[in-house]
Amino acid sequence: MFALIDLHVQKYTHPSQQDLDLLHALIEHKKISKKTLLLSEGEICRFELFINKGCIRNYYIDEKGEEVTLQFATEGWWVSDIASFNERTHSRMFIETLEDCEVLWLTPDTKEKLLHQAPCFERMFRILVQRNLSRIQERLFRTIATTAAEKYLDFIERYPEIPQRVAQHYIASYLGFSPEFLSKVRTRLSKK
Amino acid sequence: MFALIDLHVQKYTHPSQQDLDLLHALIEHKKISKKTLLLSEGEICRFELFINKGCIRNYYIDEKGEEVTLQFATEGWWVSDIASFNERTHSRMFIETLEDCEVLWLTPDTKEKLLHQAPCFERMFRILVQRNLSRIQERLFRTIATTAAEKYLDFIERYPEIPQRVAQHYIASYLGFSPEFLSKVRTRLSKK
């Protein structure tokens, strides 16, 4: 149950066995079924969760009702609206499970206790946010500077397992164009 | 010289006079002339600077040589490639001054000393990164979900002083379309 998260934590910091025990004691194990909405626009995000099994996505909805997917998260990823969680502000995004999930769940309360009693986790969360920032900066760059075909090829190279797990129109909404056009791009690419 | 940064710091944390004195002692005051390249792709970013006066931009360059502006920073903003600075990785971006600047300059060394001796600054930097992340997430959303005219109107509302300070083609490269098209959008808008 904690094998994956222990491995994950050790990539970013050097926890003692005590630190890990504390984490195991504080973090809550949950099962969540497919298509569950974990966060809606306007709410304050009260969780930071680690995926042991399953797939979750964050997305925005624009005025026309179109969805823009911000992130697909699978085993070994953290999911939250970090700004909303930390500053108790109203979120603009939605978070929903795409598959049946098994997750480890921190609340504002348990996270605070964890950081207070085992400060080595500070480092981990700081690095995670920084990497997230730098990843999304480069994604913004690619969104502006590359064509649809380039974006798609780049995506399946970065996340080869995602296309096998999520519906294609979700990928289109991540890449920033219509599902119809993604379909056309794919047929064009496969003809080569 | 430290009036602006003191005010800034106090928005995010509650420093003692000692903390502020330490900051003043460690941070280096620099003048940098217009059109100076502070960071190039491939380098490791060795500064985190606070702008007292002037204007700086971060940008990427794609394979065709086109620039994509990531950020305009003016008085009261921090400028750095945070991931490169903190993890000593090679940066993919460029940072250059657009005006003559007067800045306060932290190196990896002085920042570490600062955080070590005045831990209250940890909180500030953490919140800054989080806000930056959430801002860029929403910008990615708008980049995908809105038209050129909407992006431009949103930009001049968010940053009304920027169009008066930087060349228009830089704004186009921030918004993600060609300078020619920005010009056309502007004439269309002004005819209404």
Add this chain to the structure above:
DNA sequence: CGGTCTCTTGACGGAGTTCAAAGCTAGTGG
């Protein structure tokens, strides 16, 4: 003054959208 940089304007082309229809696939209930 002359050169460079910037902004504007127009014609044309191409990438991506929208709408509509049809084919597929998976899940559901009988």
Add this chain to the structure above:
DNA sequence: CCACTAGCTTTGAACTCCGTCAAGAGACCG
């Protein structure tokens, strides 16, 4: 185990937005 439905993907035609190229007009600086 089959039949049905609902959601997903594909395909095509018409259209729109935006890019590219090229030319001209200012504006600024040495």
